[in-house]
Amino acid sequence: MERRRDRSPTIVDVAREAGVSKSLVSLAIRGEAGVGEASRERILDAARRLGYRSNSWARSLARGRSQLVGVLVNDLRSGYYVDVVRGIEDAAQRADLRVVLGEGRRDPAITGARIAHLQQLGVDGLVVISGRVDPQTLAQAAALCPVVVVGRPPEVPVAAAQVSNDDRAGARLAIRHLVALGHRRIAHLTDSTRPAASDRRDAVLATLEEFGLGTRGRVVSADGAGRLAAAVAARDPDAPTAVFARNDRTAVRLLGAAIDAGLRVPEDLSLIGYDNTDVAGIVRPTLTSVDQPRLAMGELAMELLTELSAGAAPRREVVRPELVVRASTAPAPGWSSPGARPD
Amino acid sequence: MERRRDRSPTIVDVAREAGVSKSLVSLAIRGEAGVGEASRERILDAARRLGYRSNSWARSLARGRSQLVGVLVNDLRSGYYVDVVRGIEDAAQRADLRVVLGEGRRDPAITGARIAHLQQLGVDGLVVISGRVDPQTLAQAAALCPVVVVGRPPEVPVAAAQVSNDDRAGARLAIRHLVALGHRRIAHLTDSTRPAASDRRDAVLATLEEFGLGTRGRVVSADGAGRLAAAVAARDPDAPTAVFARNDRTAVRLLGAAIDAGLRVPEDLSLIGYDNTDVAGIVRPTLTSVDQPRLAMGELAMELLTELSAGAAPRREVVRPELVVRASTAPAPGWSSPGARPD
């Protein structure tokens, strides 16, 4: 009963062609020890002649694993995720694993569906790079296979490992940089209450307080970017001279609004983003931003995944962000020499 | 011989629990007809109780296909590819297929490896969205499963279907727009000789010629963006007043160089990109760009793939680009009223 007229060759065909048993072919093809030099030669040769291609469905079925790691990213348009993925891919390659990718499109429902799909595929492990994933989705996923979370979703199952950056430290870097430049009215532009965002916000307020710079009205919703720019343009005495946005996306949107409002950046308004994505180097002025070591985070994620698969307890790693100073930040208007550095 | 201590339940377990045979379970779970209402109920119930999850390796192995379509994109950072993927995913969902994604990182070698990997996975079909793929790679791929190419690699195997946009038409749109704005010295910024790029270039030159606007020195290499900006800034009488770049990436790089050189865009220099990616709306001034209907192209690709899988002959579809006018193009310096439109 041949299903397909010209089925592709199997180890049985190779075995017949080489005049050996199929078990030997299996060993030879995987490069296992315990095959005579002569047989090995004949087998590999026969395989080549026949154009043999190993069937991964059968292999996975027989071995009970696939050598596949699934990676779910929140949004492919953001260079942030893509860089983490590359870190993962590089590490995976070294571990002789293959990566399959899925995108959640910033939607928890789609994210859940894609995660289910990846697990359906039979991945040996899963890396979820998204803050937009329901705790329940994540818990279910972690029950099925090793899971590493990169970033900070609302909740991380106890069984899962995690890689994240120190958001409080990152926010402090940004605020201290602005204070050092003489800024006194500093606003934080944010639109989210998820852990990363709220930590950044808390750290902003704490740091402002530390410097005795009132915190009232210093947190602005991201959709108020236009109003904020207008206020600065109108020389509102309460308007900030510098803004730290929760990420580059938000910062770039404000930059657009500021330019549209006729402001000069950084002369009239300094601006800092977060994530140091490629767009930060593309816009003008180029954007000062807090950098997360994305490639390293990806590689770290694979490391944690490997540990988990080996049965180790899940670890949580926090990496340190760094400030990358570009052209969007300058001394506050009227600020001359920066006496003692505030830090 | 149990390999894993707590192996997950199989149809056999479900069958035992429901007191029926495993074939009936198989039918019931897939929702096939020919299962008694009572049995179906009992089976699904048992499956739920046991937490049964169908094993896709076994299913694929038994059925000879995976319901998977592989998608290879050139570069995930570009919104262009991502949008095409979304079109594909939407169409795939309707056809009850799942998408697995791979990235070629703008490198033919990596692209080849990823394509091989996707086929190793046993995809039923493959969509390659990349101009950066070797003819040989593509030919090998097309020999293994149905392949649809989106875009214009150097060569497309006869067995493969293709979706592309009319690059000549797109280039004409751009040039005509600039001519209509009174520009007479128009340059084309390009750095590639692959089919799409060279068609755009040819169409640019042909269109300039059509309008009697000399073509000498009108094609500038992309890495000459800085020099070009400098020439404009120096008021070189030969310098262009408008530039059509081969894509948004290149256009945005030139925009940066222009701003860095102290130029005002579009007052001193008009600028058009190609692809209408998200970055076009993000930079300031916003970028006029030639739009390819990416979502539709993705859906079309899935359509062609379905046809191919059904045994139809491969088709080549060419879609029409459109010009999206934004803020980076303005009348040429000294140009007053645009008499009769040149088109």
Added chain:
DNA sequence: GTGAAAGCGCTAACAA
């Protein structure tokens, strides 16, 4: 070093 045989979990023909 090599071969025989029993699975892996599922589908699909065929019988009942």
Added chain:
DNA sequence: TTGTTAGCGCTTTCAC
């Protein structure tokens, strides 16, 4: 409507 059985292509004991 339901059960039986023979694969799908590979891995992995266990004999030889």
